[in-house]
Amino acid sequence: MTVPPEFMEIGKIVAAQGIRGEVRIYPSSDFPERFEEPGTRWLLRPNQTQPEPIELLKGYYQEGKGLYIVQLAGVGDRNAAEALRGCLLLVESSDRPELExxxxxxxxxIGLPVYLQATQDLVGTVSNVLFAGNDLLEVQAEGRKETILIPFVEAIVPVVDLEAKRIEITPPPGLI
Structure with missing residues (x-):
């Protein structure tokens, strides 16, 4: 699913929760307020190109599951919630919190090329960021079908240069 450039993904609806229309969202944002504070979000359905506005009524983090449980306006039962499985939850790109x-x-x-810092050889391109104990960069290896998972920690990824549009890594032996 391609997110229009004027929006950014904050999570994906992965399941219904209970019988009152709540949904489980796997977050792709580290900002809890995006799932907990009421207000307008945008819903991008599979096979659609334009998102539709939807009101987030309430939400909370489910400890141990890594998911948020949210109630959306107009979604009043389990069937309506199940119909949203696979939809992306978006915010406008202009709604970007300041970062440390x-x-x-x-x-x-996503899309940045990754280079070995020592040799400047191209490793591949970031295709996703996975949220685990440590965040992981999923890198599509150059010239190969497989992806490489690189722990997104400063010791291994010392350079992230958004202006130059590049990432440099110093992987330990055996990582690549």
Whole structure:
């Protein structure tokens, strides 16, 4: 699913929760307020190109699951919630919180080329950021079908230069 440039993805609806129309969202944003504070969000359905506005009524983080449970306006039962499975939850691109030094928006990392710092050889291109104990850069290896998972920690990824549009890594032996 391609997100229009004027929007950015904050999560994906992965399941219904209960019988009152709540949905489970796997977040792609580190900002809890995007799922907990009421207000307008945008819903991008599979096979659609334009998102539609939807009101987030309430939400909370489900400990141990890494998911948010949210109630959306107009979604009143489990069937309506199940119909949203696979939809992306978006916000407008202009709604970008200020970041601390060393923090990055996921959308700014995807598509960046990754180079070995020592040799400047191209490793591949960031295709996704996975949220685990440590965030992981999923890199589509240059000239190969497989992807490489690179821990997104400063010791391994010392350079993220958004202006030059490049990432440099110093992987430990055996990572690549």
């Amino acid at each position: 030094e060393g923090e990055f928006h996921v959308g700014d990392l």
